[in-house]
Amino acid sequence: MSDEIKTDAVIIGAGPCGLFAIFELGLLDIKCHVIDILDRAGGQCAELYPEKPIYDIPALPIVTGAELTGRLMEQAKPFHPQYHFNQMVTELVKHGDNDFELKTDGGLVFRSKIVVIAAGGGSFQPKKPPIPGIDAYEGTSVFYSIKKMEAFRGRDILIVGGGDSALDWVNNLTPIAGSMTLLHRRDEFRAAPDSVNKMRELVAQGKMQLKLGQVTGLTGEGGNLQSVQVKGNDGAAYEIKANTLLPFFGLTMKLGPVANWGLNLDQNVIPVDTEKFETSTPGIFAIGDINHYPGKLKLILSGFHEAALLAQQAFRYINPGERLLFQYTTSSSSLQKKLGVN
Amino acid sequence: MAKITFILHNGVEQTVDGIPGMSVMEAAVKNMVPGIDADCGGACACATCHVYLQPEWQDKVGKRAAMEEDMLDFAFDVQDSSRLSCQIKISDAINGLRVRVPAKQF
Numbered sequence A: 001m002s003d004e005i006k007t008d009a010v011i012i013g014a015g016p017c018g019l020f021a022i023f024e025l026g027l028l029d030i031k032c033h034v035i036d037i038l039d040r041a042g043g044q045c046a047e048l049y050p051e052k053p054i055y056d057i058p059a060l061p062i063v064t065g066a067e068l069t070g071r072l073m074e075q076a077k078p079f080h081p082q083y084h085f086n087q088m089v090t091e092l093v094k095h096g097d098n099d100f101e102l103k104t105d106g107g108l109v110f111r112s113k114i115v116v117i118a119a120g121g122g123s124f125q126p127k128k129p130p131i132p133g134i135d136a137y138e139g140t141s142v143f144y145s146i147k148k149m150e151a152f153r154g155r156d157i158l159i160v161g162g163g164d165s166a167l168d169w170v171n172n173l174t175p176i177a178g179s180m181t182l183l184h185r186r187d188e189f190r191a192a193p194d195s196v197n198k199m200r201e202l203v204a205q206g207k208m209q210l211k212l213g214q215v216t217g218l219t220g221e222g223g224n225l226q227s228v229q230v231k232g233n234d235g236a237a238y239e240i241k242a243n244t245l246l247p248f249f250g251l252t253m254k255l256g257p258v259a260n261w262g263l264n265l266d267q268n269v270i271p272v273d274t275e276k277f278e279t280s281t282p283g284i285f286a287i288g289d290i291n292h293y294p295g296k297l298k299l300i301l302s303g304f305h306e307a308a309l310l311a312q313q314a315f316r317y318i319n320p321g322e323r324l325l326f327q328y329t330t331s332s333s334s335l336q337k338k339l340g341v342n
Numbered sequence B: 001m002a003k004i005t006f007i008l009h010n011g012v013e014q015t016v017d018g019i020p021g022m023s024v025m026e027a028a029v030k031n032m033v034p035g036i037d038a039d040c041g042g043a044c045a046c047a048t049c050h051v052y053l054q055p056e057w058q059d060k061v062g063k064r065a066a067m068e069e070d071m072l073d074f075a076f077d078v079q080d081s082s083r084l085s086c087q088i089k090i091s092d093a094i095n096g097l098r099v100r101v102p103a104k105q106f
């Protein structure tokens, strides 16, 4: 097991609200590690609408999801946050005051004084296509994400999809697979042109097959897949022999592990108070789309306000009895020093 | 106003009033039509607002744009009649539209 990472705060979720919490906590000398399942920061802004304009961020009349993310990261930079992407927080346990332990599915372990849950609409997780009987094969023959490539050596693999994940894994796994087939519903791919070209080369070299159509059913025994039924684009039904199926249909937001952390939940959101934005467990805070209180609006600007207030309480929780001075970034030389502008 | 009828997976039909300019997805969500999730709120970024046009409507509604075609890669059981309902704008021209809702957006 890897060594524990010790830090003041762990922020779960690198969406806009989690990113702004780095800044607000930073002003109060609370250092952060930020964990997200996605491979980059921005949460919904990055995953669902990077190119779409947002019109209701105060003082930014128009800004895209990607731009907003970039600016929030820039604003947080003076506080040297450490990001851990492609990691899902699976466990959160309170050992005592100022002592929380978090574990990720990638084997990272954190010990922190406070925890900020900025998990938004939940964790982005791979979509599971509603193929009849697919549940019986999950984890043995059907996988929605790949942690260790070696596990697929020598297997007869069918990958379904036409996006970047599908194409990347086709290209990476073909050299070690027993056989490789890519099934897609049309002969056009939304994936990066480079990966598409590479895939077409592999087809031309006879190292893999490309088929057009859609999965209709699965055949196998005891969780071991033997073949996949397909309806071709010409309407003809046929079978593809495969013992491994990797469907890549994009991501969807599911509440995920947040539900297992012993916090009070109300219809998939975490009730908090509007003074401290604390959950039912002192020291664990919840901001952004994941929380709820009377009058809650699921807007980015609300999350920013919540981040500022949670930071105040986080300071008091970590430093009991210590006086917290209210200061402006415009005029406080100590804040400006922290920001590296003075 | 344009009437839009959603045919649910169990055969039940639900007809709602659509305001011109809104999308078919918005009309569905506003009237709580089951089976339209619309996770991304109409940004053409989730494919959880998938519907099938009834045959008689296929030509009248117009074609999928390139972005919608791409996004349909993330839907299940895509057919010629498949559309993402957030990408269909309501107008008087589609008054009476009938669409089928899949059993499950996934």
Ligand SMILES: Cc1cc2nc3c(=O)[nH]c(=O)nc-3n(C[C@H](O)[C@H](O)[C@H](O)COP(=O)(O)OP(=O)(O)OC[C@H]3O[C@@H](n4cnc5c(N)ncnc54)[C@H](O)[C@@H]3O)c2cc1C
Residues within 6 Å of the ligand: A012, A013, A014, A015, A016, A017, A018, A019, A035, A036, A037, A038, A042, A043, A044, A045, A048, A049, A053, A054, A055, A056, A087, A088, A089, A090, A118, A119, A120, A121, A122, A123, A124, A256, A257, A258, A287, A288, A289, A290, A298, A299, A300, A301, A303, B039, B040, B041, B042, B043
């Ligand atoms: C199409 C669309 C348009 C929108 N337009 C606007 C707008 O104009 N103005 C506005 O104010 N708001 C808008 N919103 C809403 C806005 O995007 C959300 O309010 C905002 O993203 C919430 O931010 P957040 O940081 O709380 O969560 P999110 O952005 O949802 O980020 C949460 C992150 O936490 C991660 N996560 C969750 N659980 C875990 C876990 N266990 N381990 C690790 N990581 C985890 C997720 O992967 C995700 O990346 C829009 C939303 C959509 C979908």
Ligand code: FES
Residues within 6 Å of the ligand: B025, B037, B038, B039, B040, B041, B042, B043, B044, B045, B046, B047, B048, B049, B071, B084, B085, B086, B087
């Ligand atoms: S609502 Fe997300 S694609 Fe239509």
